[in-house]
Amino acid sequence: MNTNQRPSYSLELLYIIGIITISFSSIFIRWSEAEVSVIAMYRLYLTNLLMLPLAWKYRHELFRLTGRQWLLLTGSGLMLGLHFLFWMNSLRLTTVASSTVILTLEPILVMLGSFWFFRTRANRMMIAGMSLAVIGSIAIGAGDFNASGNALLGDFLSLLGTIAVAAHMLIGKHSRDSISAYVYNFWVFAIAASSMALxxxxxxxxxxxxAWREWGLFLLLAIVPTLFGHYLFNWLLKYINATAVSMAVLGEPVISSILAWMLLDERLTAVQLLAGSLILVGVWVFIRFGSDFKKPAGSAADAKLSEAG
Incomplete structure (x- = not known):
């Protein structure tokens, strides 16, 4: 899974933590009564506020970015903002299981984009793991899909959100080779939040x-799924390829559906629980054999990345 020298601690453990924390996002959103764009705005602004204590350490890099880097950050931030707007709206129209299961298309879109832009390739075991996870994810939401009315609109909005976050992930992979995780996340979150403010x-x-309850939910969204989810995954892009990072979304329907069953009374069938196990197996296979997923040396992508520095 490495694309750079590994730190001493386990990337796999951080990866799992990220999967668990992002799964709480749909629950907090469903609990809130505010407009989803307002939720997204304060979620990201509060995340920036929590990041401020470290700003002094990165003060030089924060404001010494090239025009190309600002362009990439702006594109990534706008895509993240669109992801939140579309996906969070989908949660108001369809079930947690249906909305999150559509997000499992993200790694497929990222893999195709990575092949197109970075000339990366996946080995057979990684493709097999991804296939198992996607099949399991589809099975989880199969009982909840509704081809009419609000549920269909919710499914479509979730799909648009998935396309947006795949674009955000690809731009992030391109940016993170020349920008630190802190600076990248700080500006991307700020740009996404400001786009929601407008x-x-x-x-x-x-x-x-x-109400204070709403502000508490905004803060929980900033801390749990954003700092320990999105920030963590953006940091992992330095060491793990974009497709592998995006695979984390395949574990989200499992945990989100279980949380929805426990906290929102959205019940799961035995088939869906079995499918959840299939997803976990698929994610494990992808992670286990992901070390072979690398860019060919001397590729055109390497040249593009060196220009970004």
Whole structure:
């Protein structure tokens, strides 16, 4: 799975922590009564606020970026903002299982994009693991898909959100070779939050007047799935290829569906539970054999990445 020298601690453990924390996102969103764009805005602004104590350490890099780097950060931030807007809206229209299962298309889109832009390839075992996970994910949501009304719209919004986050992941992989994790995350979160602020302003959504419970949910979203989820995955892009990082989303339907069953009374069938086990096996296979997933030396992608530095 390495694309750079590994740190001393386990990347796999951090990877698992990231999967667990992002799974809480759908629960917190369903608990909130605020507009989803307002939730996304404060989720990201509060994350930036929590990151400020480390800003002094990175003060030089924060404001000494090239025009190309700013362009990449802006593109990544806008894609992240669109992901939150589309996917979080989908949770208001369809079940957690259906919404999160569509996110499992992300690694496929990222793998295709990685092949196109970075000339990366996956070995047979990785493809087999991905196939198992996707099949299991589809089975989890099969009982919840509804081809009409609000549920269909929710499924479509989740698909748009998946396309946006795949683009965000690919841009992030390109950016992280020349920008530190802190600087990348700080500006991407700020740009995504600001794009949501403009969206809220244009739609006349209130910025204040929310109950303390709502502010608590905004803060939980900033700490749990954003800092320990999105930030962590963006950091892992330095050491793991983009497709492997995006594979984490395949574990999300399992944990999110279990949490939805426990906390939102969205029940799971025996078939869905079995499918969840299949996803975990697929993710394990992908991680286990991911060490063979590398860019060919001297590829055109290497040249592009060196230009970004």
């Amino acid at each position: 969206y809220n302003l244009g739609n006349g959504f209130a910025f204040t007047g929310y």
